[in-house]
Amino acid sequence: xxxxTQTPKHLVMGMTNKKSLKxxxxxxxxxxxxxxxxxxxxxxxxxxxxYEKLSINESVPSRFSPECPNSSLLNLHLHALQxxxxxxxxxxxxxxxxxxxxxxxxxxxxxxx
Amino acid sequence: AQSVAQPEDxxxxxxxxxxxxxxxxxxxxxxxxxxxxxxxxxxxxxLLKYITGDNxxxxxxxxxxxxxxxxxxxxxxxPSALVxxxxxxxxxxxxxxxxxxxxxxxxxxxxxxx
Numbered sequence: 240x241x242x243x244t245q246t247p248k249h250l251v252m253g254m255t256n257k258k259s260l261k262x263x264x265x266x267x268x269x270x271x272x273x274x275x276x277x278x279x280x281x282x283x284x285x286x287x288x289x290y291e292k293l294s295i296n297e298s299v300p301s302r303f304s305p306e307c308p309n310s311s312l313l314n315l316h317l318h319a320l321q322x323x324x325x326x327x328x329x330x331x332x333x334x335x336x337x338x339x340x341x342x343x344x345x346x347x348x349x350x351x352x
Numbered sequence: 353a354q355s356v357a358q359p360e361d362x363x364x365x366x367x368x369x370x371x372x373x374x375x376x377x378x379x380x381x382x383x384x385x386x387x388x389x390x391x392x393x394x395x396x397x398x399l400l401k402y403i404t405g406d407n408x409x410x411x412x413x414x415x416x417x418x419x420x421x422x423x424x425x426x427x428x429x430x431p432s433a434l435v436x437x438x439x440x441x442x443x444x445x446x447x448x449x450x451x452x453x454x455x456x457x458x459x460x461x462x463x464x465x466x
Binding site (some may be wrong): 243245279280281282333340342344345348 | 386388393394395396397398401440443453454456457458459461
């Protein structure tokens with residue numbers, strides 16, 4: 240089973256709202272990732288967690304706040320977003336070895352009004 | 353610095369014909385190379401990867417890719433294209449000891465005409 244699940248599938252929020260994206264995997268992967276993808280563009284890495292600790296933050300604005308409560312779950316808390324933050328947000332997971340494949344979830348389509 | 357180039361934004365091919373989606377890479381050290389496919393409004397789906405060993409890698413849905421070290425290329429191929437192969441294809445490279453850092457090409461839109 241190589242399934243990564245993400246909820247919700249779609250999200251519309253105003254610039255003053257607080258919302259959260261959720262990602263879950265049960266493959267025993269100890270690395271989890273958040274990516275942002277604009278239409279017809281490659282994914283852009285935002286955050287990497289390894290063993291539930293934040294390993295990489297790609298200079299993401301503080302209005303995005305990641306959280307890894309346990310080895311299976313990854314959240315992305317959103318607050319005071321801007322319209323330009325509208326995008327597809329992808330979660331991925333992998334084993335920690337360098338050559339291991341990252342498996343992606345279906346994404347959350349976010350629209351900020 | 354690590355980088356991936358997909359020189360074609362768009363590839364069009366007739367159903368039943370062979371297809372090639374090109375990818376070249378630049379990385380210091382030994383590369384780990386990946387191909388992903390993305391259907392509209394979906395996440396990325398893993399197709400195949402090259403780590404070491406045989407230069408010809410076979411993957412899902414009849415796709416294969418050939419690693420060419422001298423030309424630093426990793427082109428994706430399929431002997432006979434299907435209309436259902438129409439999608440956005442991403443090549444990605446990862447260097448050893450760079451946790452999490454997949455470097456993606458800009459993507460190639462493949463359209464297979466019936």
